[in-house]
Amino acid sequence: MPLSTPARIVSELASRGYNAEREAVTRLADAPDSAAALERALETVPDDALKLTVAHVDSVLDREESRADATARPGNSPQPNATPTDGGDPSVSTGTAASQSPDSHDRAPPETRGSRDVDLSKRAIEVANDMTGNSTGTGEYQDFVTVFRDRYEKLAGNLRGRVNHRPTDAIQNMAGGSEAALIGMVSDIRSTASGHWLVELEDTNGTFPCLVMKDRPIADLVQQLLLDEVIAVDGTLADDAGILFVDSLHFPDVPRTHKPSTADRHVQAALISDVHVGSQEFMADAWHRFTDWLHTPEAEHVEYLLIAGDMVEGVGVYPEQDKELDIVDIYEQYEAFSEYLKEVPGDMEIRMIPGNHDAVRLAEPQPGFDEELRGIMTAHDARVHSNPALVTVEGVTILMYHGVSLDEVIAELPDEEANYDEPHKAMYQLLKKRHVAPQYGGHTRLAPEDRDYLVMEEVPDVFHTGHVHKLGWGKYHNVLALNSGCWQAQTEFQKSVNIDPDAGFAPILDLDTLDMTVRKFA
């Protein structure tokens, strides 16, 4: 919606307390990714400035361009309008694992294996959205209200530029038959007796019913809706102004023009999850092959290891779990995991978030480990951030989220939109909703904090999840969505519900190109 962009920029600036020169707004609106440009302009604006100047915007835009030039690689120029699904799946390396990795029998013990020859000074890693140690919610009613309001405000901010939002109480007083638009949190979805969809949207003033006719093309979008996500609708009021007939429906979404950032040098990260140490089904051999491979020249550029949760199998996750545990003591499980982690090259930068099997609270956001658990995890100064966390590795922002909500997305949405065999498609839905776990009250648990940590305020370059034990990846509006598999062979439970896990894979991400290779170690 290019026409509304200047207006959007102005309102965005206003909401952050800035004024701007008219020309500066025009420049920003004309920029290829105006949202990003605006963000960057605001980040770099001097603290004391109240007005955004043309000069400042120009300087930001210049830097932006030169950076894009530097990272663009010949023959692999980004195609801004490429459709999300044919982003070109990277190929899976199916080369025989045995030939790639040295014989595991004569491996040197981990502690004697030296670090590789890498230049640590070039490394850069930053973490945002980590609430570990900052859980301030006390489980009061008001905490919940704060979280949902924060969600609404943040996501509505993304949608304001696209529709002319009228508060629900204002719409109620509008004349019947007039055009109206509304940004709201979905509070109810029902089908009427005649098969139309009645979507109740809520803002901070109240709720308003919106009707999506079944024969409209947007009716399909209703099938993709989850409760408590925030959307915008445009339409016409009924004659009695009691209901809005929806003409168009918008998700916060990732801009199609989104241009991912990349690293300045050839460096790689291994993105794995669901190790499940302590389970009888943990695939130690595959893990050894993986860590052995990390010591080979082929893996010399793999300098980062990111683990998206479920490091251990945990205790008491399901009834009578102790009977299927290899290590029954939770602390010993982490000790064992720490030992396994020592097998990776000593220089590797390791970042993790907890999952639903880890010994932290299940309600999201999940804080990272407390001191006792951190004390056990001595290897490599491994850091455990909260779930979700936004990890920026040499410029590439990677949203790490364990993925409990994927179960719900897959259960609620039609099969073609989300299924277990293509977990990345479910992730596209989350990207589209700009929230890692929108639906409240069902499968996913929520712990109220001072804000909604589960909103994707910033568009990540990579979205990394696990939990469903299936491997799948693809690009959605240039964002790489990856669900890494697991390191746990099929469990009895999975057998009974016919889930065939993708175990023993390690997706390797080129941080300079965002190309991905999947290596198999099982």
Add this chain to the structure above:
Amino acid sequence: MREADERYFETLETELDAAMAVAERARERGGDPKPEVEIPTARDMADRVENILGIDGVAERVRELEGEMSREEAALELVDDFVDGSVGDYDTREGKIEGAVRTAVALLTEGVVAAPIEGIDRVELLENDDGTEFINVYYAGPIRSAGGTAQALSVLVADYARALLGIEQYEARQEEIGRYAEEIDLYDKDTGLQYSPKEKETKFIAEHMPIMLDGEATGDEEVSGYRDLERVDSNSARGGMCLVLAEGIALKAPKIQRYTRNLDEVDWPWLQDLIDGTIGESESEADDGAASDDASGDAAGDADGESGGADGDDEVADESEERPGPPRVDPAKKYLRDLIAGRPVFSHPSKSGGFRLRYGRARNHGFATAGVHPATMHLVDDFLATGTQIKTERPGKAAGVVPVDTIEGPTVRLANGDVRRIDDAEEALEVRNGVEKILDLGEYLVNFGEFVENNHPLAPASYTVEWWEQDFEAAGADVAAMRDSPHIDLADPSADEALEWATEYDAPLHPKYTYLWHDVSVEQMAALADAIEGAEVAATDGAVVRDDGDRRATTGDLVLSRSGPVQTALEHLLVEHTQDGDRLVVSDWLPLVRTLGFSRSLERDWTRSDISERAKTYGEGEATDAIGYSPEENDGDGLNAVLAVNEVSPFEVRERAPTRIGNRMGRPEKSERRDLSPAVHTLFPIGEAGGSQRSVADATKHADSMSETPGRVDVEVAHRRCPACGTETHEARCPECDQIAETVYVCPDCEMEVEPDESGRAECGRCETLASPTQYKELDLQSIYRDALETVGERETAFEKLKAVKGLTSAEKLPEPMEKGVLRAKHDVSAFKDGTVRYDMTDLPVTAVRPAELDVEPDRLRHLGYETDIHGDPLTRADQLVELKVQDIVLSDGAAEHMLKTADFVDDLLEQYYGLGPYYEFEEREELVGELVFGMAPHTSAATVGRVVGFTSAAVGYAHPYFHAAKRRNCDGDEDCVMLLMDGLLNFSKSYLPDKRGGQMDAPLVMSSRIDPSEIDDEAHNMDIMDTYPREFYEATRELADPAEVEDVMKIAEETLGTDREYTDFRHTHDTTNIAAGPDLSAYKTLGSMEDKMDAQLSISRKLRAVVESDVAERIIEYHFLPDLIGNLRAFSRQEVRCLDCGESYRRMPLTGDCRECGGRVNLTVHEGSVNKYIDTAIRVADEFGARDYTKQRLKILERSIESVFENDHNKQSGIADFM
């Protein structure tokens, strides 16, 4: 039938007819939905079946067939009738099948349960992928009450009808097969199945099933794969279907096969594979050739094997030749599952010190009950009371506890070290505070019939007087003469007598002096013998006589020097003794020392080396896999000293109590009025106007705003019209001319009136929607209330508060006349959903009673036909025992009081509302005796007429087992209700029943006026009715014989069916002084908080020798605290919120923060307090009682999760948690 029985039933029926006549007159006058009584009387099963189904002609046909064939065969025979249209009036093929299936289920459930009407929703014709038609049977949850066999047969009946009608078989699609498997697994996890078929089995059944099984969704949990199937409506588990497939087809395959074999049209060859359990091994085997012959051969073998318990039944020890141990049944710990805080474990599986199995039936016993000594009830801190349910190790799963004081009581060690057996409830109360350890819980009476019913191999019997007498007689003693001799008490002989009999007749030692040698090791026995060798005999005053010359004295007490092994040995043997400093003093010691091969002068002629190798290594005592078994304590072989003792003893010594039975508390007993929640006096709708109390008085003053007239409420009520004058009304009768009004059906779409068709369905011909029989109408509550008070002539001060309902749940929403509510409120009784007043009680059986214990005069009973006692002597005294008649019941005190109130209400109703004379006019409780009541169980739709015969202080409803069986209850903790006859007749109406699944359950759609023993649940026929059990029986128990093997020497009620004696001769082997002995209420009900209950539970677990306290603690945490904590924490993070002011609830917190409806304050529904209420207790219990580290860690993680959610990281209080 005897003449006396005929007279009895005629008395009941005459009384019933008289009451009916009064009720009919009343109903003609009042504002009831129908001008006649709505509970039809059924004299037999055929009547009930027809009444419950409402299909004419069924009863007649059933009676014709009944004489010729079994009920199952009759059900199949009826299919022909339905198909050719000679029974039932169905035009469509699916209708015919539906009729046949419902009738079959009704027939197999004796026309009592609701399954045939509620459990089968419909039958429909669908299309296979090749275009042919197949049958789909749509089941609903209440099919559960039909039981597996009837469920399975319903499918067979449907298939038979299908074959007769020439409809094709169902060809399941692959995804449907997968769905069945996943869904049954889901249902099993979520709800639980009695039998969980393996995935392969389910798929195999689904593949071969000629009928599609479908059903209503019963749970919220959805399948994750195999969703949105074209021919399956729901993604949730369909409970009815799961039950039919798993507990019906899969579990009852052998039974169905018996019937498929007789039907040419129906061929289910695949059942054989199911029975053989070979599924998955040779699925390709399709031809009926040699393979299938082999299979049936195997099946026959299996059938035999099953009874022997050879395969599958892991509870039973396999008695191999090599094992040198005594006969024992293996411990089973299933009953410990899902242990709940506050409900104690009385004994771990088969653990010594637990209840000792004694065979016999007391007069208040049988039919899933367990006889326990009243002293035991008191000593377990009153946790056991009459009617308390216990979950038990064997022979069944659960039993109701009954007091029996003719069995042995518990043995305890007091704080002063004395060991005493307590055989008296009074004594138990006196010593209770001084009990340090309960060494033995006493005997546990189980009747032979329990083993028959549960098809459980007999467990070795305790050596008791009734067995010994027969051994003694077999040894040549003239027992009959001794029994008559005034000088001899066969049950309680002196030591000299016992020793003389044992030696003179070469009979086993009398049980009174037979100690529990199997509970001590050879080592302990030898230690005891050594101690006896060095013992002294002291004068009876306790002072030890140190004179060597007197050491060989034969009078006085045996004084042993005290040492650990000796003391343990005496305690485990249950030898009563006292402790005096370093000495243990045994008074009646002669049999003990004689048993150990000593002479009177404490000399022996054996040494430890004389004991044979076999005896030294005999037995395992407790099984090594038992809970709480510690190898250190039970080191080595020879844990059972009984062989060793027999080698040194001059006479035979039997195993005194070889079978111990573990159990724990299940549900507490119940005797409470049944109130809806909140209690309701009248089924009249007042919307929200009455507030949360639903007060009519409040509603008359309520107005939504100042401008509205108070007391006007908009409610959905019936829409009716007077056929005479055309006046429209919401009431049953025309307010103008008192005619019965007729329901008006209006199409909700086109607002046209619709005439209902013959089946009562009113569908709009134009819109094809169902027309509604209701209307929204503004009612003037003020005038209705005023008029009601006026009609019955009562003032508002006559009652505290009149409570009505928010809205009506019935289909036609016909309100009850408010006058009835006024009178109910006046007498403090409340209405159930069907308009009746009910009282719930735990069921217990009794076959013979004493007037004294029923608080009724013998005279009164004589008037009721109790002319003679069980010996045939005229009934004159209150302590005589009389045989209870089958429809007579004993009310608990609470029930009697409630019935008196109900009677007053009924009298007022007749006088003040119906304008007739009073019916009951009771002044005293005793006048209730002889009055008729209805007995009515949940999940059933038929009431049984009973007659009050007396009262009991126990919180239970005692009645003849046949009466309970007629209601389809047994007595393992089941409860059901009684209603006063006239209340049911006057106030029950089908029109009030909720229009939803299960609405017809627990409603008296029909009543049985007399019990035909052949037409009740056959579980009651397995009750034994003998005076004594024969010696062959006791001996067979030591062979772990199948109950069927001793059938010839035993007599169960089944044998009298169809004879003259079918209503009499319910003999018992054990009497009891009072059927209400022991505590009146279980401590579970008298203790206040959950924490108090749990502390009491743990304190008992410490006191009981047979209980491993750490296991109890572990289980409480695992099955109670952890699920509670986890569940509440989960609930917190996905909770709904509710407005504190208007009660509106929201799925999610509103963004406005305040209530969207009223602007009021919204708050959480799950608070921190409900999440963490048990965490501290759980951690304390885990530490104190030594739970596993795994459990402790789970608690610790949970504690931290709770902290993480509820505590602010920035201002954490430093607390205990920081130091742990």
